[in-house]
Each structure stands twice: as C-alpha cells, then as structure tokens.
Amino acid sequence: MQWETVIGLEVHLQLATESKIFSGSPTTFGAEPNTQASAVDLAMPGMLPVLNEQAVHYAVKFGLGIGAQISKRSVFDRKNYFYPDLPKGYQISQFEAPIVGKGSFEILMEDGSSRTIGITRAHLEEDAGKSLHEDFNNHTGIDLNRAGTPLLEIVSEPDIRNAAEAVAYLKALHSLVTYLGISDGNMAEGSMRCDVNISLRPIGSKTLGTRAEIKNVNSFRFVEKAIHHEFQRQADILEEGGKITQETRLYDADRDETRSMRSKEVANDYRYFPEPDLLPVVIDDIYIESIRKSLPELPADKRSRFTAQYGLGPYDANVLSDSRPLADYFEAVAGECGDAKIAANWVQVELLGQLNRAGVTIEKCPVSATALGQLISRILDNTISGKMAKQVFESMWKGEGDANEIIEARGLLQVSDTGAIDAIVNDVLSANAAQVQQYLDADEAKRKKLVGFFVGQVMKLSKGQANPQMVNELLAKKLI
C-alpha cells in the first residue's frame, strides 16, 4: 500500500532572556554545575516564582511573527511529575490558556515550491535541570543550572508530510526566531529541541492514524533520519496488518533507531491545575502594539523584497534571507558594488563556501561586506578578471589587506592597454605559424575551438593579466 506520512512537530525553544523565567538566576550556558541555581530554582521551602516579563515579551513577539492570536489573558499551570532534575516536583507550564494561539507560516522547498504550516499554539514554560549519569561512581548527579530557563513550546498542526518539509519547517522556524532575536537558536546547546509526532495513513485517507511521539531529536539531520526510520517501522507494522501503539519513543542517534520509552512514563497523569503562586498573565492592546512596532523585517518579507528589488530568484532570495546577519551582509555588498546579482552570486558561492570550509559564522567573517563590495567593483570596472578576483578574495580572507592593496602589491592589474596586448598577440601568432595556418584552413565550427588555443597562449604570456575580452577582439581582427 502507498502510505502518506502525517507529521506534527513540537519545538522547545529556549528564549534568550538574561535571567530565568521565574527567578533572577542567570541563564548563561556552560557554567559549573549548580552555580546558576538560586533558592527558587532549587525549590527550597517557601520559595515563590516571579514571572520574568522579558519571557512574555518574547512570546508575544513570536506570536506576532506568525500572525497568531495573542491571548490577552493566559494562565500558568502546574504539570506534576517526580524526577530528580525537576526540583519542585512540578513544572510550571501553560495548559488550557497558552499565551499564543493559532498562527501559521510559509516554508519554501528547494524546488521553489512553498507550503503553509499551521501553528496550533505556543506556550511558556520552564526547563528542567539535567541528570548526569557519568562520573559519579554509580550515583546520579543533578545540575540545576538549566532548571527554570524559559522555554517557548511551539506546537505545529499535523500539516507536514515528509522529512524534507519537517527540516524546511525547522529551518524556517530557526530563521524566524533568530530574526526576532528571541532565541540564539543554538541547537548544539539545546536552544531548539524537537519532538516529532508521526503517523501513517493510506494515501487518500482523511482520518489520522495512530501516532508515535519521538522525543529528543536535536538536529536537522537527526529529524530527517528519525522520520525516515519511523516511517519504515510503522509501514512495516501496518503492511503486516499490525497496529501502531500510541507511545513515546526515543531517537537514538548513535544507533539511528527509535525505541519505546518505558510504558510507566508514557502513562503519566500530570494532574495539571492552575498554578496558585502566579496570577494570570493579563496584557492589553497597547502592550501588544508596542511589540508589533518593534518587529524587524521578517524572513518572508525580506525574501519577497529581495526578489522584487534585486531581481533574485526565489531560491537565492531564500538562501540570502535565511539569517539576518547574512541578509544584511548581502545588502551591504550589493550597495557597495551596485550590482545585486553579482553580489548575490559572490556571497552565495565564494563567501558561504569559504565560511563553511572554515567553519566560521557570518558574524565572524574576516572579510567585511564593504571590502567584498570593493572587490566586486574591481571586476565590474575591468580592473581584474573574475578568476583573479577569487585569488584576491583568498588573500583578503587571510588578512593581507583590502582588494586594491592586494591587486597593487601583486601586480594583478588587468592589462587593458591595446598596445601591450597587441604586441603579445603578435608574438603568439608568429610563434605558432602552423596553428595559424590550421585555423585559416578550418571551417567555422573548428575555428571556434582553435581560437581558444591562441587566447590561452596570450593569457599565459601576460601572466593572466590581459583583458580577455580585448584579446578576443584583437585575435578576431588579426586572424583573417
């Protein structure tokens, strides 16, 4: 049978607040265990939560970014379960009245097609601490630095149909939240964690199949692999006439498989009820509008503008608008050199290629946008050839100076002096009389090939500095 995959994603996004959601402890990643845990985070007796307004601000910002309903009154609830890294024995979350309601946003696929993915809701909650099972001589260590870090849990509709869409959704989400500046989006540090809900149904069916929830999938690549694996697992069961168990599964990246978590954990009754230590969060239109006014240009708007303003194709526009620093960089390069298409090409091919190879982010790029713009200007004004520009770029990357300095220091100026080129062309033609005769005897088609030989010789003699266009023109005149 042909199966359709139905996927919904729950993303836990760590918000980039300076302090925790219910205490004044800092949220810095990587500190010594338990150095960023206050009496509140440790759930000492009598301690009470106080809501960090910045977290509310960020959640509203996200809601506005996906055009969602913002709840003017949202409520925190207690989600009760026992675990050593959950100090209070409950997590403060939002259950019945989340701060962000229904919204949606568009994802763009590599083939240029686009899809709209619905967002069911997004709610605020606190993160738990970490249990450390190594290095404690058969005991478990508890690090509560992360306990109380603000999270926005973003729940999508089951609108996603395959792994590629899931990855595109996550990338678009990543792009959106970093644009909004509400999260650093650092997946390696757990700033964006993903649970995948996946079910299968026969193609054409309208009813949803039984789903499995895969927890703890923490990179784009793992999401893709986990979905592929889970599709196969469920398809195998269904093909044999079996039934899918609704359960929580864990993705094991080392073995590339999903496996069932203990049924006890699946059967949790969280006994949600409104958190009596906190008042409902009440916000008004003035608050919402002031945040709306502070929104930056969002990725989708920027993408459209890049297409309209610079004449870029949808794929290029998507790549260049993926992150705000990259988009800003591109626009600065385009502004400096005055040719957006060449700027787009250089940023995507040379710059991103170099950044990827070096493992450097755009923020730490050693070549400034202005410097790259100047380099491209030298191509545009025929000072150097595109090929040479690549060498110059390499030197700029190594910090050897700006484009003009390097061009001058290396004597890379393109020779556009007719007299000088004329002399070289004459030398080449006289040194290769046999080839000249061959050329003159050949038909039009063969001539085109042979002319390349003469161009190559001229370039070789000029050490690559001769303006290729002028060489071609002179050869055309002389080879008659």
Next chain:
Amino acid sequence: MHTKSVAQLVKGLRERQFSSVEVTRAYLDRIDALDSQYNSFITVDAAAALAAAGGADERLASGTANALTGIPIAHKDIFCTDGVRTSCGSRMLDNFVPPYDASVIQRFKSAGAVLLGKTNMDEFAMGSSNESSFYGPARNPWNTDLVPGGSSGGSAAAVAGLLAPAATGTDTGGSIRQPAAFCGITGLKPTYGRVSRLGIVAFASSLDQAGPMAHSAEDCAFLLNTMAGHDPLDSTSSTAATEDYCATLGDSLEGLRIGLPTEYFGEGLDVATGECINNALKELEAQGATLVEMSLPHSALTIPTYYIIAPAEASTNLARFDGVRYGYRCENPVDLHDLYSRTRQEGFGEEVKRRILVGTYALSAGYYDAYYKKAQQIRRLITQDFMHCFEQVDVIAGPTTPGPAFALGAKSDDPISMYLEDVYTLAVNLAGLPGMSLPAGFVEGKPVGLQLIGRHFSEARLLNVAHRFQQATDWHLRTPDSAKGGTL
C-alpha cells in the same frame, strides 16, 4: 514584665524602664521554667536571642530604634529563619536550616524585633489540634489536658502561657483563629495577599496567609503594621495601600452594622459557647452597633470544598520533599523509586499523607472536573455569598469554633470530626477575607472565641471593633493558672 502588652513593652523600652536583654531574658526564663507543660516551642536559641536583644538595646540607646526594637516575638516554625532550624512540625524538615529569612521574618528584623524562638505546630500546618506535630502536641495553658488548637497551636499556647508577648501564625483554614479561640488570645488572619507568603513553607498556596497572635487587638495592630505590605517576590501579594492599623483602634462603633449568619448559629454550635457569643454581641450592640440577621446559603458546602482545594494544592506543594536536595532522606535507598517512596513514607506523618492522597486523587485525570474544578466553582459561590452580605453589613460576627477546646486524643482518630472544628473558619480563607478571633468568655474554664469577618482589606475596621470590645471587657486579660508560676 511578662504581663505587659506589646504596646507597654515598646513604651517601657523607649523610656529605658527596662532593657531588651531584661525583657528577653525574662521570657527565656519563663520558657525554661514552664514550657515543659505546654511544649509550645520547637526551637529556642537563647544565646542568639540575647545577642539580638543586646543589639536592640544599643539602638535604643543611640536613638535609632524602629517600631518593635527590642520586643521578643515567637514565630511559628513554618516561617523560614536564616540559620535557625525550620521544621514545619515535620520529621521531613527536622534537619532543615534555611539560608534565608521569610519576608515576614525580615520585616520583623528590620523593625528591630528579637526572634525568641520557633513554635510548635501541626505538621505542615495540617491539623486543628497540634497533635500531628512530629515534636508531640502542644498543650492548652488553660488546661494542659486540652489541645491548644491548631495548626498554630504552639504560638497560641506560648502567648496564652505568657512565654512570649506576641507571636506569628499562619491560617489556611482557621489555623490562627481556632487556636486563638481555644487559648483565649486574639488572632488575626489578614486578607489573602496582605502579608507576603515568601519563605513560609507552603501548605495551600491560594489559602495560606500569615498574621499576628497576641493578647489584644491593639497588639495585633502593632504587629500587623510590621507584617503587612506588598512584596514583589510574592506575585500574589497585594499592592493595595496599607494603613496605620493602630490609628483607628479607638473609633466609635456607632452605626456599625454587624451581620449574623444564621448558618453560624444553628445546629452543631455548643449551647454555652453560643451564649458567650450572644453576650459579646450585646456588648457591641450597647456600643451602638446594629445586629442584622442574614444568610450565607452555601455554608454547608464549605467543608467539602475546602477539603478538595487545600489537599489538591498541598499534594503538589509537598512534592518537593523528595529526599534529593534537603530535609529527610531514607537510609540506603536501592534506587530512585525507593528513595522517593521511603523518604516520603518515613518523613511525613499520617495526616499529611492522608491529604496528599486526597489531593492527588482530586487532581487526577478523569476526576479533575468533578472535584477540583467543581470545588473552584463552589468557591466562587461562597465568595459571592459574602459579597452580598457586605452590601448590607460592615462586619460579620459569630463563633470562631463550634465549642471550646477538646481533650487531647479526643478526635485524633476521627479526621471528619476534626475537620468539623473548622466549619466557621474555612469559608473566610476560601473567600480570601480578613477574619479574627478574640476572647469572648469561658465555658467551664475554657475560653470561647468571637469571630469577626470583614470585607477585603478591612483589617483596620476589624481591629477597631475588637479593640472597642476589649476596652469594655477583660476576657483577653485573664491569665491561666498554669502560667502564674515561673520567674517574674
């Protein structure tokens, strides 16, 4: 010295009639001599108290004294005290020494008060007799075979036995007012949110409220002036302005309208207790108040409603006591489940476990709507009953308890009859209203408490009514025989 009121002690210290060290030592000596009869204190650090008193005397001498400088105060062992064991009456916290002060304690320290000691209480404030304490029951100074009430039984017994001039308590369903009534003292439960809950070991977050316990309304006003006020670290604490609660104590009662709910004077009320209350009401009438019969129609639902909401909140508030970070931990746990279950099995007493089980059940999937949600709906109806009454009257009056103090052990095997002790006090917590209990007579040598209930944030008016009553009566000045010994 130990017979002086807080107001008199403040005056005497200012006028250098005696020093804080002398006052503090007098109370410490009395605790030494008499508390074996009452078991009202769990922890007393005499050296620290005297050191604090010495510091207070220096400030008194240098003229930098604050409102309560040099006054020794006893605190219920539910308030976290920096460096002083805070047990909450439980084995679970028997070894727990907080590294911080509750906001209430901080306020008393800023006002210059001396921390005299930590008083006995029902375990985690769950009880009406002080019998659920891990440290054994406190006893009633009027008759040590009787319970002092609970859960703030130690504070009530300490004040009644003249072992402290005043004390703090907390009241989730009557835990200040009922022991105040049983021990013949005055106690005030302020409006929910009037006093910060930060640093008070939580029982039921939406009901808990701290308040003063002393001999007179005037002394309660003195303490409330220090305790009341907004705390940015307690999100449920009110930003409503506080008042000088002493300023209006003497106001006339002329024109005061007092509501008498028929439900508080019907079946279940001990006849002799009812007579004391009626006599007290006559005194208020004589001072110009009008008595108005009225009804709180949902009163019968109060106990079941309370015993859903309070245990539900408690069941999750007490989840943090898991043996992982502080407090009691069972010996040699074999695994995580064993650590949790034995720690909680061994660390909690029977009544606490009963309420955790009830609360867990009430919040469980499939029962939540029928219990917790329904209880919250009824809670709103109960609150509306009061709001309707306050359209016609200024305060509501009635008995604090159905009868006077009962014998130790009389109800300890019968939780339902124990819960009925709080039939007149619970609704006040559900509605978040201020309520107080003041001495209104005796039945066979056992004190009777008159309860006054006011509108939200009307503490000043309640204290005014109580003070005027106490100007005309001397019930609050009576001293139990058992307290007459000890060093003077």
